[in-house]
Amino acid sequence: MTAQILDGKALAQQFEEEMRQRVEALKAKADGRTPILATILVGADPASATYVKMKGNACRRVGMESEAIEMAESTTTEELLAKIDELNNNPDVHGILLQHPVPAQIDERACFDAISLEKDVDGVTCLGFGRMSMGEAAYGCATPKGIMRLLEHYQVEMEGKHAVVVGRSAILGKPMAMMLLEANATVTICHSRTRNLADLVKQADIVVGAVGKPEFIKADWIKDGAVVVDAGYHPEQCGDIELAPLADRVAAYTPVPGGVGPMTINTLIFQTLQSGEKALG
Numbered sequence: 413m414t415a416q417i418l419d420g421k422a423l424a425q426q427f428e429e430e431m432r433q434r435v436e437a438l439k440a441k442a443d444g445r446t447p448i449l450a451t452i453l454v455g456a457d458p459a460s461a462t463y464v465k466m467k468g469n470a471c472r473r474v475g476m477e478s479e480a481i482e483m484a485e486s487t488t489t490e491e492l493l494a495k496i497d498e499l500n501n502n503p504d505v506h507g508i509l510l511q512h513p514v515p516a517q518i519d520e521r522a523c524f525d526a527i528s529l530e531k532d533v534d535g536v537t538c539l540g541f542g543r544m545s546m547g548e549a550a551y552g553c554a555t556p557k558g559i560m561r562l563l564e565h566y567q568v569e570m571e572g573k574h575a576v577v578v579g580r581s582a583i584l585g586k587p588m589a590m591m592l593l594e595a596n597a598t599v600t601i602c603h604s605r606t607r608n609l610a611d612l613v614k615q616a617d618i619v620v621g622a623v624g625k626p627e628f629i630k631a632d633w634i635k636d637g638a639v640v641v642d643a644g645y646h647p648e649q650c651g652d653i654e655l656a657p658l659a660d661r662v663a664a665y666t667p668v669p670g671g672v673g674p675m676t677i678n679t680l681i682f683q684t685l686q687s688g689e690k691a692l693g
């Protein structure tokens with residue numbers, strides 16, 4: 413069996429094509445105005461700076477704009493909250509991305525939750541998470557929502573399947589589990605205190621690697637015919653799952669790079685477009 417490659421890069425490009433047309437149509441209706449995403453980068457971590465730049469570039473590729481806000485490493489919670497408040501109240505801004513992680517002195521959760529629901533296009537607020545979990549309208553958290561859009565596009569069956577999510581972070585593992593549950597999968601969430609991790613992963617019809625450790629999930633834990641989603645991203649150009657030995661025995665997998673990463677960015681800008689359409693359309 414040769415596994416199907418869940419090609420996030422190609423799908424993101426296809427979606428961008430469709431989005432370009434929607435942005436054009438919106439501009440025509442809105443006197444040339446476009447959706448605007450505000451990105452906030454606190455501190456100077458080079459990897460974070462690269463990701464934020466990629467998000468701005470993706471906006472421009474579809475004809476939207478981004479406003480890049482850079483704040484000092486020494487920024488306080490109060491200063492960041494004031495900036496978010498300003499963006500919430502700026503009618504020209506349709507989406508707000510606060511790049512994670514922020515420096516340790518900042519209360520990241522308080523800052524995420526200060527983002528107004530209508531502008532939470534990255535899906536990081538408690539309110540958005542709660543609404544999504546209850547099946548109510550909210551923008552999904554960008555990485556797990558990007559994974560759902562990828563699985564849906566490739567018509568991966570989720571209903572009744574056993575999905576095992578390895579990792580429980582606020583912007584990846586936890587919302588991923590809730591989205592899979594909403595799609596009627598049977599969901600197991602594993603984490604650093606899980607005792608029989610290999611045995612649980614072996615039961616997975618769908619496995620999502622979301623731990624943030626390079627190739628932490630071993631190929632021999634994964635059963636034949638599984639669908640493998642790797643949300644890890646590491647400087648070594650690998651993900652959280654040991655993927656190489658799986659290509660000829662799983663049903664499908666997301667490559668690293670070119671799988672989940674491009675879908676994360678695409679989902680952020682897609683949701684910015686949706687927010688812009690609500691405000692301008």
Ligand SMILES: Nc1nc(=O)c2c([nH]1)NC[C@@H]1CN(c3ccc(C(=O)N[C@@H](CCC(=O)O)C(=O)O)cc3)C=[N+]21
Pocket residue numbers: 463466509510511512513534536554555583645668669670671672673674676677
């Ligand atoms: N509030 C917030 N929201 C996020 O969504 C968020 C965040 N903070 N902090 C950091 C993580 C990481 N992240 C990535 C996005 C795209 C790629 C991506 O496109 N990667 C390319 C490779 C890029 C390269 O390194 O050349 C790929 O996988 O093909 C990776 C990682 C979003 N994150």
